Amino acid sequence: MNGISCQPLLDRLTFALVKTGVISDLSKRKTELEKIKFCLGVEVTYSDVKINVQEEIQNLLDALYDKCEDHSKSEALAMKAKNQGSKAYLKKKDKEALNCFSESICLAPAESSVLPLALANRSAVLYQMRRYKEALQDMEWAEGACYPAALRHKLLVRRCRCYLSMGDIKKAREVLEACNNHIHLVPLEAKDKYETEVADLKQKIENHVPTSSTITSQENLQQPSLYGGENETVKYITNAFEMKENDKYGRHIVAVEDVMKGSEVFVEKPYAAILLPEHHKTHCHTCFSRLLTSFPCSGCRDAIFCNEECRRASRPWHQYECGILHILSSVGIAHLALRILLITGWKLHCYIREEVVEGKVAGFGEKGVYNGPDLIDRYRAVFHLLPHFNSCLLEDQLQYCLAAILLATAISDKTNFIKENMDENGEKTDLDVPHLASAVMRHIAQLVSNAHAITQLMPSDSGGHSRVEQIKQIRVASAIYPTASMMNHSCKPNIINSFYKDVLVIRTTEDIKPGDQVSNCYGPHYCRQTREERQEALKQQYFFTCKCEPCTQPKYMKSEASWSGFYCENCGGASSWMGNEDPGGCNTENNEGVLLCLQCHRVQRPSAHLVYTCSRVNSLHESGEEAIRKGNLPDAVSLLRNAIQIGSKVYLPENQYFLRVRDTLARALADSGDYENCTLELQECLQFMEQRYGPESIELAHEFLKYSEVLELAAAVNDKLQDELRMVKKRINDIFTLNYGPQWKIYLSTSAVK
Template sequence: MDTGPRFGDWPQFLDDSLNSHRDSSMKTNFCGLDTNEARIKYILESDFLQKAEWVKRYFDECENEKIRSTTHKTSLKAEYHRKDGNAKFQQKLYQQALKCYNEAVVHAPGEGSGEGEMALSLGNRSAALFHLQHFKIDTAMDVKKKERLLKEITCGLENIKSEATCNSRCHRCTHVRYCSEACRNESSDIYHHVECHYSDLLLSVGIAHLSMRVILTAGLKFLNGFNEKGTYERQYLATFALQDHSEDFHPNDLYQYSLTATLLLRCLQDCGCDVIDPVYIGGLLLRHICQLVCNAHAITKIEVGGDDVDGSSLVSTTRQVRIATAIYATTSLTNHSCQPNVILGFDKKVLVVRATEDIPPGGGVFVSYGPTSARMGWAERQQRLREQYFFTCLCKACKTGDRMEEFSSAVKCPHCSGPLDYKQPTSTCLKCHRVTDTTHQRELLAQADSEFVAGLQQLEKNNITGAVKSFHKCLDMREAVVSGQQRSLGEVWDVLARCYAMQGSYDESAKYLERSIASTETIYGGSSVELAHELQKLAEILFHCEGRVLDAVQTTDRAVELFTLNYGSGCEAVMELRQLKAHLVQGIVQP
C-alpha cells in the first residue's frame, strides 16, 4: 500500500538541532541578528535543513509523487471504513455510520479501479443520510459512469444541513474536509494546491504552517512587488502591522521558528511558486509565525453530549472544542483583562465581539487572551500571560491578588466555619485567625474524590442506582468540609441531576440543577455562558415536571437572553430553546 513520502519528527528535529549547537559559535552569531530577514539569510547560508537526511529524502519523494500524479487514497482504506459503517448501520447507529461513510468517501480514489468503492461509499452514505432525514444528491451525480455504477438515483430535497454532514474531499489527499465543492475549489486555487503535496509534514509543523497560508492568501505575485516605499493592500497590511514581538522571544525559540520558516520556504520553492527573493519571503514567513504565537484566535464550537451512557439523559454535558485557528487583526488590538467585558463568538468564520456589560463612552473594551479569574488562579494567569504575550497583567482581578482565590478554594474552619487553606498541613483561618491542623479535611476530601470516581465508573456501566449512591456519599463528605460555593460541589450536583433525569425523577433532577445554577452564577458570573448552559438543562427538565410550566418558561427566557448575549440570536441553543418555549406556551393556552 502506497503511504506517500516518509518524513521525520519535525519538533524533534528542532530540538536536536538546537541541542547540537548549544555550545557552538552559531548560537552567538544567531543571537546577534536583529531582523527576521537576517535570521532567514543565516539559516539558508548555514544549510541547516540539509543536515537532516529525511528532509531531503522527503522533498525528493514529494517531487516523485507529483511526477507520477499518484495519490494517498486507497480502496483498501475506503473499504475498511465503509464496512465499519455498514456494521454501525445494521445497529441503527446512523450518525456513527455516517461518520464512517464520510471517511470512506474521503479515502476512496475517484478514478480507475477505485471508482467502484467511491460509488459504494456514496450510496451507503446516502442511505444513512436518508434515515437521518438529510438529503443531498449532487455529489453522487458527479461520479463518472453513474449510469453503470448506480442503477437508480433517488432524488430528494436538499437539507439545509447538508453542507455540514456531507464532507467534500480533496481529490488527492485525505487530510482535509470541506463544507462544499465551492469551498474546496476556492481553497485549492488559493493555497491547498501547495499544502496538499506536504500535508503530512505540515501537520507535524503545527500552527506555524499557517504563516505559509497567509503568504499564499496574500499572493506571492503581489508580495514580490512590495518594497519599503510600496504599500500592501489594506487587508494584508492589517495582518502585517501586528506586533510580532521578535525582540521578546527567547533566542532558542527564534532559532526554531527560523528553521520552520525556512522549511516552509522550501515547500513554496519546490512546489513551483514564484519566489523571487527567498530571504524576503522567508522573513515574512518568520514574521507571521511570531505573530501567530501572540495573535492567533481559536475558532471554537460548543459540543454537546459525548459522555452520556445511552444518550437518554436530558441533562447533557457541554464543552468548548477548538476546530480551527485564525488571525483577526482588529480584535488583536484589544487589550486583555482577566475579567473581560466582551466575549468572542463565531458565526462560521466571522469573529463576533459582544459586550457582556454596559461599557460607558470612552470606557475600555477588554477581552480575555485565554486566562480568566473565574477559571484560573492568579499565579498561573500571570505565568501564561508573561510566557506567551510578554506582559504582566494589572487588571482589577490581578490587583486583588490571591486573596479572593483563598476563599474560593477553601475548607471550613472547625471553630467558626470560616475559610481554611487545606493545601497546607496547618492553616490560619481567614475569619477567626485560629491555626488548625487540616489533616482530617484533606483525608475526607480524598475519600470524597474516590467516591466521585466510583460513581462515574458505575455510570459508565449504566448502573444508575449505584452511581447515585456513590455521588451522594461524595456530596455528604464535600458539604461537610467545603467552604462556600465551589466547583467541587457544583460538579456533584450536576451529575446527580443527570442521574435522576435518566431515571425519570425530574423533580429530583431539577432540585440539584437549581443548586448547580446558584453555584455556577457565583463562580462564573450572571452573564456567563456556563450559566446559560445550566439554565438550558434546567428548562428541559422543568418541561417534564408537573406544575412547573411557568418556571420552565421563565428559565427558558433567561437562558435565551444569555445565549443571545454570548453567541447571538442565531445560535443553535437559542433556536432549540425557542422551540421548547413554544411547546410550553402551547400547553398553557390549551383548555
C-alpha cells in the same frame, strides 16, 4: 502520519542546541534572516552524535515525502470503501454506510468511474436518513461527475421523492415530467419497476401527500450584521467605535457613542485560517462548517469542502498544500504563518515589507483605511501586527526558526511557489529557502500573540455513560483577524467572541459608553483563573503586566479565595488555601501550604482533622465515580451522599472541588432515574455558578442546559415543574443569544433548544 511527525525533531534539535550552548549565538543575530541563516549553518556534536540542522530537517522531509502516496487518490481503495458502504446500506446501517461512501468519495480520482457512483449511493443513504437537501446536492454532484446514463432513472425517481418529502410540489411536478420524458431511455430490465415508481409518484403528487417529514440540516438564521453600520476607516467594526493610538495603550479600540449590551460590533472574515488536523475529516477546510456530506479536493484525499464554491475559494493556498497538507499541518501555528504568505504572494509581501510607514499609523493604507477590502490593504494590516519576536524566550525563537525552515524547505521541494513568484526576467529576486523562512518566522511571532482560536459549540461525547447531555466549546481552527487584533486585553472583557463559520462575530456583554476602551480577553479570564495564574500567563505569551480591575482591586481577589475555600477552624469564617496543591482532592500531609482566614486573618497549617476529612471525601468521591462506571448506581449515590455530608462540615459551598462532588452525585441520580433529587443537586451548583461567573455568563448557560435536560425528564411525571422548565429554556436562549447570537442553535440538537 503513519508514526512520523515533525514536532519531535524540532524538540530534539532545540534540546541539542540548548545543551551545546549554540543557542546563545542565536541571540547575537538581530534580524529574522540572520537567525534563519545561522540555524541553517549549525553543525554540532552532542552525546557523540554529529547534528547538522539542515541535513536533519531534509532527512525528515524526505521520509515524509515517501508517505505522500498515502495521502493521494486511489481507485482501488475508493472501490473498496464504496462496496463496504453498499453492504452497510443493505443492512440499514445508515451511519456506517454514509461514512463509507464519504470515504470513497474522498479517495476516488477526479475522473474515476467510482466517484459518481459513490455520490449517488450516498444520496440514497441521505434520503433514507431524511436529509433531503443533502441528498439533492449529492445527486447534482453525481451527474456533474458523469453518472452513467443507463442509471440516471434512479436519480430522477429519488429526486422527485425528495421534493415530495420536502413539500415542494412545484419542483416535484417538474421532476415528474422529466421522469416521463426519460422512460424510453430506461434499460429494458428496469423499465417495469420504473414505470410503477413513476405512476406512484404521480398519484402522490396529485394527492399532495408527502412521503415523510422533513429534517432540515440547519435553521434559517439571520446573517450577522454590524450595529450602526461599518466604520469607514477601520473595516469590519461598528461605526460606533474608532481606532486610536497613544504611548500608553498603543493602537486600541474606543467607543465614540453609546452601544447597548448584545450589539454586534465586529464582523470580520479572517485573512488566513487553518483547520486543526483532528478536524480534517469532519469540517470544511475553507469555512469550517461541520459536514454531514463533503465535496472532495480533486487532487488529494486530505481536504474536503462544503461545495464547489468553498473548494474554489481554497485555491490560493491549497494549490500549494495539496498532497503535502499532512506535513504542513504537523507544526501547529507555523502552518498558519506559511498560509498567510501563500495567500499573499511573494511580490506583495516584499512591497509591504519595504513600504515606508513614517507619518501614519501602522497598517493604514494610502487612502487612510485600515484592513480595507483589497488584498494589499488586508495584508498591510497583518504585516504590521506586533511580532514581539525579541521578547520571546531564546528556546522559543529557535523553535520558530526551525519550524519556518522546515516549512520553507517543503514548499521549495514540492511546489511551484518559488518559480511562480519570479520576476519578469525569470529571476527569483530574494526568494529562496532562507528568505521565505524568515518571512514565515515573522508571521509565527505575530501569531503567538494575535491568532484567534475558532470555536464551535457541540454536545460533548459522554461515551454513552450518562443520560444528561453536556455542551462544550471545541476549538476547530486557528485564524488571524487583523482588525479584532487591535483590541487590548482585560481579564474582565466587555465583549465576547463567537463564530459564524469562519467569520468572527463579536458582541458586547455590557453597555459601553463613549470613551470606554473595548477590551478582549486574551485567554486568562478573572472568573476562571486566579490573579497569579493570569499574570504569569500574560507575561509569558503577551509580555505585559495586566493592570485591569480584577488584577488590581482587592474584592476580586477575595472572591478568588473562595474557589479553594474552607471553614476556618478558629472562627468559622472563610479560609483560603495558599499552596501549590488544592487540598480539596488530595492528601495534604506532605504538601507545603497554609490556610489564610479572610475574617480573623489567622494563618495556619491544615489540621489533622481537615487532612483526614479531605482524604475521606476524596476517597468516597473516587469510589462513587468508579461505581458509576461499573453501573452500580445505588452504591454510587450512597457513597457520594456520604462524601457531601462529611465534606459540608469543612468545605465552603462554593469550593470548586466540592461542587464537582455534588455534580457527580447529580449525574449518578440522573442515571438512576431519580430526576427530582438530581434537580435539587443541580440547583445548588447553579447557585454558585451564577455567583462566580455572573447571571449572563456562558458558563452558567452550559450548566442550565444540563439542568434543563434533567428538569424535562422530571417534568414528564410532575406537571408542576413545567412552568420552571419553560422559564429555564427561555433563560438558556437569552444567555446564548446574548453571547453567541441566534446561530448558536446550529451546533446543538438538545431538547433544551427546541
